[in-house]
Amino acid sequence: MNYRSLSDLNAAARELATELPDSIDLIVGIPRSGLLAANLLCLYRNQPMTDVDGLCDGRIMRSGYRYDGHREFEHVDHVLVVDDSVDTGRQMQETKSRLDEHDFPFEVSYAALYVSTHGHRHVDYWSEVVSKPRFFEWNLLHHPMLKNSCVDIDGVLCRDPTPEENDDGKNYREFIRTVDPEIVPTERVGWLVTCRLERYREDTERWLDEHGVEYDELVMMDLPSKAAREEREDHAAFKAEVYERTGATLFVESSPGQATEIAERTGKPVFCYEANQLVSPGTVARVQTKGNEYLSRFASDPVAFSMRAGQHVLSKGTDVMSLLSHRYRDD
Known part of the structure; x- marks a missing residue:
């Protein structure tokens, strides 16, 4: 069973944002959860965004999250349409069919933060392959x-x-x-x-x-x-x-x-x-094994281990021991 949290989604968006081509000028989200993925990408890339309806109607979301309400695609050469995940590709294909009906004066590419082992066939860019069975926090x-x-x-x-x-x-x-x-x-x-x-x-x-x-x-x-x-x-x-x-x-x-x-x-x-x-x-068992390993490392070099451990906590912000501390709670 594969699981991805909102924190994982953010990390995937950050990674994909650095790998996308510089030619992309506009990020478009597929409602509903694709809007979250698109928002994260546009924030990391400092670019405007809109949704599929906005793309078809010529509306771009600018700073302050207000729509300009008129066509302003004169300087747009490359648009990226994004969803959070793609499996069968049904929704992505429906979106492509809808957009193909418009004679856009720019290139349109497609992406997803997560794809299944077959879903990658429906997009041009993705961050991670997450096999089924899978589910997401959202x-x-x-x-x-x-x-x-x-x-x-x-x-x-x-x-x-x-x-x-x-x-x-x-x-x-x-x-x-x-x-x-x-x-x-x-x-x-x-x-x-x-x-x-x-x-x-x-x-x-x-x-x-x-x-x-x-x-x-x-x-x-x-x-x-x-x-x-x-x-x-x-x-x-x-x-x-x-x-x-x-x-x-x-x-x-x-x-x-x-x-x-x-x-x-x-x-x-x-x-x-x-x-x-x-x-x-x-x-x-895995947490206990890791705990014994960390104790061994600390005993051999306390200063170096403490420095590395502090850096890890700051970068990850997680506490793998939380499950053990709650193990015998009866609620």
Whole structure:
């Protein structure tokens, strides 16, 4: 499973911006997510941009994000039409067909930040080949792959209850009935998997229906009380069993600790919604191995290692140990 975040998208745009020919004068984005890719490219190249409608109507977006509203292509020789990703090429081909109907007085090229192993045939430039199966941060809960995915509820579709709300009684039932959704998937979910108890099924189903969440199956813990659930302490084990039994290809989990344990138990990828990170099987083992390696390097040359480590943190801005620090969090 391949995953790319918005941060990855930015890095891909920055790389592609340096590789594009200098002859390009205008960046054109294909709605919707292609607009984000085009915006990043035009910022890195300090060039104007527009969308496909704007190109056809003769509108260029200038500084201040205002359209000039008249034709001003006299000095444009080369236009680049951009999408965030290309797989089958259907949308790119539709865009090409539309633009071919216009007798533009300039060259038109096509690009995508990400292409599949076949998608590169539909563009002139790209930044990276990302093979399928794949998903992106900006379309995760709006992707058809949800049909074969398990998705957590608390911490993903809605916030987690506060300690006061999580009383396994009146307050908790009120939380389930009234909590606002944080995101509503626009595709049907295969399995909603939650550690909420079966006694709250009716309230949960009503909430899902009220907010338009479509799903095939709602899987809940069949235990008599919150105390019984806490005594077993098997939240991740329960979710891992469902993940394996259903044959789903992805689990979207809120808790970093549970995400790591589910991946370890099933040997399958888990997307941690809170950490915005894809957790692959063996993550903890790899982090521990790296930790031992870093300790060895530090022991041999503390000053040199500290300098290199500081430079790495500044350039990457990531903390690979975050999953370990959350591993046993029970939320």
